[in-house]
Amino acid sequence: MSDYRIAVIPGDGIGPEIMDEALRTLEKAGSVFGHSFSFTKLLMGGAAYDAVGTCFPEQTVPVCRSHDAVLLGAVGGPKWDALPGPERPEKALLKIREGLGLYANLRPAIMHKALAGACPIKPENVGDSMDLLIVRELTGGIYFGEHGWRDGKFGPEAYDVERYSETEIRRIAHVAFKAAMARKKSLVSVDKANVLETSRLWRRVVSEVSAEYPEVSLSHMYVDNAAMQLVYRPGQFDVILTSNMFGDILSDEASMITGSLGMLPSASLSDGSFGLYEPSHGSAPDIAGKGIANPIATILSASMMLRYSLSLAKEADAIDYAVESVLNSGMRTADIAEPGTSAISTAAMGEAIRARL
Ligand code: IPM
Numbered sequence: 001m002s003d004y005r006i007a008v009i010p011g012d013g014i015g016p017e018i019m020d021e022a023l024r025t026l027e028k029a030g031s032v033f034g035h036s037f038s039f040t041k042l043l044m045g046g047a048a049y050d051a052v053g054t055c056f057p058e059q060t061v062p063v064c065r066s067h068d069a070v071l072l073g074a075v076g077g078p079k080w081d082a083l084p085g086p087e088r089p090e091k092a093l094l095k096i097r098e099g100l101g102l103y104a105n106l107r108p109a110i111m112h113k114a115l116a117g118a119c120p121i122k123p124e125n126v127g128d129s130m131d132l133l134i135v136r137e138l139t140g141g142i143y144f145g146e147h148g149w150r151d152g153k154f155g156p157e158a159y160d161v162e163r164y165s166e167t168e169i170r171r172i173a174h175v176a177f178k179a180a181m182a183r184k185k186s187l188v189s190v191d192k193a194n195v196l197e198t199s200r201l202w203r204r205v206v207s208e209v210s211a212e213y214p215e216v217s218l219s220h221m222y223v224d225n226a227a228m229q230l231v232y233r234p235g236q237f238d239v240i241l242t243s244n245m246f247g248d249i250l251s252d253e254a255s256m257i258t259g260s261l262g263m264l265p266s267a268s269l270s271d272g273s274f275g276l277y278e279p280s281h282g283s284a285p286d287i288a289g290k291g292i293a294n295p296i297a298t299i300l301s302a303s304m305m306l307r308y309s310l311s312l313a314k315e316a317d318a319i320d321y322a323v324e325s326v327l328n329s330g331m332r333t334a335d336i337a338e339p340g341t342s343a344i345s346t347a348a349m350g351e352a353i354r355a356r357l
């Protein structure tokens with residue numbers, strides 16, 4: 001029997017509610033397969049600000065590092081919107097990604113057949129199914145370039161610098177090519193090389209790396225075109241490789257095509273097996289505390305944690321299968337319920353998934 005130590009950051013808004021369901025699901029999977037999990041809860045984001053006066057307590061990174069993996073709910077909310085940029089809950093998220101060296105963000109967007117009705121795209125344009133993986137660079141680019149305010153030609157101005165090194169591009173490219181090798185061997189690298197120097201460097205380095213993966217067919221696409229192609233024919237994509245900000249935008253777009261933002265998990269990885277797992281959606285302050293949020297993205301993030309950080313593929317498959325089976329049975333939280341049909345609570349969805357494990 002193995003014991004796994006998980007650092008847990010429930011966060012703000014719906015974070016604590018959806019995290020509860022994910023932790024219970026892990027416990028249930030543990031009891032079925034003979035593992036135990038111990039959870040160390042940490043404060044980060046607005047919850048930490050309220051409790052200890054900072055969104056990013058100093059011990060966050062070292063405590064996370066002393067665990068096998070990190071599970072995170074969501075951070076941020078209107079309550080903390082007036083904080084200056086460097087003190088905001090969102091900044092804490094960037095700091096934890098940077099502090100833990102999590103440069104590779106994997107965001108799978110899978111359209112579950114049962115949810116086809118919630119997809120806003122015409123069925124004939126989706127193709128047989130949509131199952132794509134966005135590989136988003138997570139610790140570079142404009143999120144981490146120089147930021148500031150200054151006096152400019154037209155008065156006060158602000159700036160954020162997009163910056164990428166060859167090394168940063170090369171390592172994320174390897175992640176994407178490896179992912180493509182394990183899937184359909186097709187990779188689309190998304191950039192804005194007709195305008196941006198960073199994108200021209202991106203394109204050159206990705207093309208160089210492609211020489212090491214002759215079986216993978218690589219194409220390049222401008223981000224504006226990619227955004228359009230995603231809503232036009234999402235079925236054409238398998239693995240998409242892109243920069244931090246483009247990946248942020250395209251992953252929200254892809255998630256909506258699957259029916260709801262509430263369905264998409266994510267894994268943020270560094271070179272070893274350590275990783276941080278969080279739903280791709282935010283803290284949804286408008287529905288926080290109502291018990292109606294969809295816990296599936298967080299539960300699927302826990303499944304990704306089992307697969308990528310703990311090498312428990314069988315256990316991860318079981319959770320994925322349980323989610324699929326609940327969706328097939330017609331149970332829906334409000335975000336994925338068709339108009340006029342009834343929706344179940346966060347807790348009831350979690351319970352239904354556990355019952356199928
Ligand atoms: C995401 C979020 C974050 C990001 C925000 C909350 C900082 O939108 O994980 O996609 O932009 O990376």
Ligand code: MG
Nearest residue numbers: 248249252280
């Ligand atoms: Mg985002």
